[in-house]
Amino acid sequence: MSGQPIRFCSESMNAPAKVTGYQHAHTALCDRRLVQSMYGECDVLMERVLLTLHGEPHACRRAIEWKLFRRDFARYYEREVYPVTLAQTLAAYLDQGRLDLPEFGFRVNINLSADIAGIDRPEGSESETDALVAFTRKFSEGATLFHSTREKEVVRQEVADALAQFNTRFLTPSKRRREAILEKVARGMQSEDQAPRDILTVLLANRDDQDLNDDMILREVAFFMQAGAHSSANALTHAFHELEQWSEAHPEDRIRLKTDDRFLQRCVHESLRLHPASPVAWREASESFSLPDGTPVAAGDSVLIDLMSANLETSLFGQDAASFNPNREVANRIPTFGLTFGIGIHTCFGRDIAGGLGNAKDSDEAPHLGTLTNLLKSLLQHDARPDPARPPVADTATERPNWGSYPLLVGAPQSVQSTGLTR
Numbered sequence: 001m002s003g004q005p006i007r008f009c010s011e012s013m014n015a016p017a018k019v020t021g022y023q024h025a026h027t028a029l030c031d032r033r034l035v036q037s038m039y040g041e042c043d044v045l046m047e048r049v050l051l052t053l054h055g056e057p058h059a060c061r062r063a064i065e066w067k068l069f070r071r072d073f074a075r076y077y078e079r080e081v082y083p084v085t086l087a088q089t090l091a092a093y094l095d096q097g098r099l100d101l102p103e104f105g106f107r108v109n110i111n112l113s114a115d116i117a118g119i120d121r122p123e124g125s126e127s128e129t130d131a132l133v134a135f136t137r138k139f140s141e142g143a144t145l146f147h148s149t150r151e152k153e154v155v156r157q158e159v160a161d162a163l164a165q166f167n168t169r170f171l172t173p174s175k176r177r178r179e180a181i182l183e184k185v186a187r188g189m190q191s192e193d194q195a196p197r198d199i200l201t202v203l204l205a206n207r208d209d210q211d212l213n214d215d216m217i218l219r220e221v222a223f224f225m226q227a228g229a230h231s232s233a234n235a236l237t238h239a240f241h242e243l244e245q246w247s248e249a250h251p252e253d254r255i256r257l258k259t260d261d262r263f264l265q266r267c268v269h270e271s272l273r274l275h276p277a278s279p280v281a282w283r284e285a286s287e288s289f290s291l292p293d294g295t296p297v298a299a300g301d302s303v304l305i306d307l308m309s310a311n312l313e314t315s316l317f318g319q320d321a322a323s324f325n326p327n328r329e330v331a332n333r334i335p336t337f338g339l340t341f342g343i344g345i346h347t348c349f350g351r352d353i354a355g356g357l358g359n360a361k362d363s364d365e366a367p368h369l370g371t372l373t374n375l376l377k378s379l380l381q382h383d384a385r386p387d388p389a390r391p392p393v394a395d396t397a398t399e400r401p402n403w404g405s406y407p408l409l410v411g412a413p414q415s416v417q418s419t420g421l422t423r
């Protein structure tokens with residue numbers, strides 16, 4: 001696809017055993033003998049957070065946190081909370097008539113992240129959101145340090161500083177409020193369902209059972225802050241770019257993109273398939289055994305799971321699997337977004353929230369679209385279009401093929417001619 005960010009190759013690792021193709025990648029992601037190994041570069045943030053735990057400790061942490069993500073939560077969030085957040089965030093940009101898409105996506109989702117993580121925003125001010133965005137961006141840089149092109153020690157120090165400031169300004173007051181509520185619950189002065197429904201409350205309520213100290217709680221909450229905003233902001237930008245290109249080639253679909261929610265969701269899933277948050281997942285073998293294709297590995301060997309090859313498998317997604325085609329037929333029981341949200345042990349908590357439920361086909365029910373489709377829908381309704389004066393640029397701070405900046409004009413086109421969706 002033209003205009004895509006350049007994909008770099010990581011050259012820093014010894015040659016790992018490689019798992020390719022959908023079924024093999026699926027099996028490997030579900031195999032308990034393969035231990036998460038992509039996040040050890042930034043222990044200051046990622047040590048023993050959900051994504052890096054393994055075995056029993058992972059299962060225990062996941063069990064208490066997963067309760068927050070029941071399907072009713074995704075629906076509730078989409079119907080009740082997200083429209084307000086989205087409208088409020090977009091309003092400021094509509095006044096300016098322009099926005100930068102990765103930055104906008106991050107900013108909208110920071111509220112989702114904070115609600116899930118359990119971070120209060122008592123001021124509700126722009127400057128408070130600015131601070132939260134800046135901290136969370138730094139946590140994202142730490143979480144993806146494996147693929148960073150920056151000096152890693154410098155990034156680690158920046159992440160440590162951001163964590164300390166975030167702790168003082170946001171986590172400590174949020175924690176005090178929740179501890180006071182949990183105290184009242186324990187004394188029978190308040191019922192349990194009046195306590196906030198978020199990760200911080202869950203961690204505080206289980207801190208003894210799960211052996212959680214203050215540093216661990218800080219890392220887990222900061223990890224959730226970035227998990228809720230980072231991948232979604234990148235996915236939003238990729239999806240917009242794909243829609244632009246599709247509309248250029250299929251002008252007959254321009255109106256449909258604005259009026260047919262299921263089609264728009266199908267486009268989002270197709271873009272997610274082509275642009276997984278990370279094209280690869282890394283694991284380490286905990287014992288000697290054979291990978292799904294028969295390759296033997298010994299304890300301590302690195303294993304690279306090629307998610308991109310899984311998502312491009314022609315036997316499941318068709319001969320044109322490498323190109324964007326929202327009308328494609330996908331093999332039965334295969335998610336239209338492939339393995340982009342992972343599968344098995346570390347399956348993404350945010351899959352239904354970000355991607356929506358189901359494949360949006362063969363049903364008369366109002367679709368649960370997910371935050372990405374809702375965001376795009378809203379942008380299209382406001383005639384979002386690339387800014388002809390400022391072309392998009394790739395993010396050079398990471399080896400991941402993401403956009404660093406993607407300037408858009410929003411609101412009624414004036415003297416500037418649209419190049420894409422609004423024509």
Ligand code: HEM
Pocket residue numbers: 036050051052062116224227228229231232235276277281282339340341342343345346347348349350351353354
């Ligand atoms: C387009 C958006 C998103 C994408 C593509 C995405 C992708 C992924 C992937 C691939 C994994 C598994 C990593 C692995 O196996 O190594 C994962 C895990 C995770 N994701 Fe997401 N994610 C997205 C949005 C979200 C959101 C909105 C949340 C909300 C909090 C979230 C929370 C998590 C958590 C907590 C895990 C760790 C699960 C575990 O280790 O058990 N993600 N995500």
